[in-house]
Amino acid sequence: MTDRLIIFDTTLRDGEQSPGATMTRDEKLRIARALERMRVDVIEAGFPNASPGDFEAVRTIATTVRDSRVCGLARATDADIDRVGEALAGIDNGRIHTFIATSPIHMREKLRMEPDEVVARAVAAVKRARQHTDDVEFSPEDAGRSEQDFLCRVLEAVIDAGATTVNIPDTVGYSVPAQFGGLIGELIARIPNADKAVFSVHCHNDLGLAVSNSLAAVQHGARQVECTINGLGERAGNAALEEIVMAVRTRGDVFDLEVSLDTTQIVPCSRLVSGITGFPVQPNKAIVGANAFAHESGIHQDGVLKSRETYEIMRAEDVGWSANRLVMGKHSGRNAFRTRLAELGVEFASEEELNEAFARFKELADKKHEIYDEDLQALVTETNLAASNEHYRLVAMRVCSETGETPSARVTLQVDGTEQRATAEGGGPVDASFRAVEAIVESGAKLLLYSVNAITSGTDAQGEVTVRLQREGRIVNGQGADTDIVIASVKAYLNALNNLSHESTRRHPQGGDV
Ligand code: KIV
């Protein structure tokens, strides 16, 4: 009989821990719905004790998502565990994921705890979590650098205490495939009650080995893989969901495992996550990069035309690369607009919100005749942004760019309800516009990243701009979309400034205090 591989997505938790990838509750809900539509088995929705906003996000996802399990993360403390219990209260598809570090360096330097204390804490945490739900996962953080004998001891104890999944994280991405696969095999063989829990892995990509390590672990008996869309995550990220799933599907001869995912949702989901977080997908990224199925060389093109299998091992349409779907034009009505967005997983909270988005759609349709799903996604992101954090709002702008002349920009902003205007020159129209904004706002923020992507093809495509700013150690992203990329740039810059102006008092789950 073929075994199943459980796909555990942590885009909304570990993915959100990437600097600048912070998401609002509504954005998280949109991604959670897309993951559910893709039939992901488990969605790690967040770390509820990070802040009241994080709690609300997990609670909202838990009470909305029905077809996937919804998981919340907790350090091994009563306060964290009870907070997850509260966020998942009343649902029957909830999971509590609790963890404590087990490597010598983490126990000594971060926790300042003796190994015996760590075992006791782990067991107590699992027992506490079992008071809230029967579905409890335990992770020995930094397992990749932990001693094998100690891991066996901790894992046996937590399985005895009621953990139904034990997850082995390579927290710092230190492992290499043969060794990590071997570790999983050894743990399963040596732990006497290993058959009472599902073995899971969670690999970081610091050496670019997250996917390889995860797959090696699967070959040695792991039956859950933790991963993220586009490989988002702390530092170099986590194992990419799309790569794990397609490797297991495409190489059924090697893995012989069932994965219940609807893979046609992979590309739409990747775009949604990239649009919301502002983390672009590199063109040569496997499965979801723009070039993943493009054949440049003449020899390859010729081969593919004669027989696709000569150079393609997967079908583009199986991972959701349908040709851009023309969904609507300027004559499309409100109902068609609402229906298509519902198909994309977007529902409006009120008639006003729908009207606002529809007005933007009509404006866009006047500038761009063919509107694709990607345009609609960007439009909804824009509408949500406009509704959420409007400390600074763009009222009008004018840009002059001429050969032989210094570009200049005049920008009018509404700052807390009052209009202010400034003019500035710069190296190019975007630089001049940002300088004009700064002349008004005086944020003192450092620009870390500026990137522009065309959302669809054609010169009338909307440009989607990401701006990353840093001030006093805090990093935020901002996004903006428009058929005019200078306007999109200013929208993105203002969005980042608005995000920066919001206070943040979130706890980081792996920050060190237990
Ligand atoms: O990388 C890690 O160790 C984690 C744990 C919280 C599972 O993200």
Ligand code: ZN
């Ligand atoms: Zn992690």
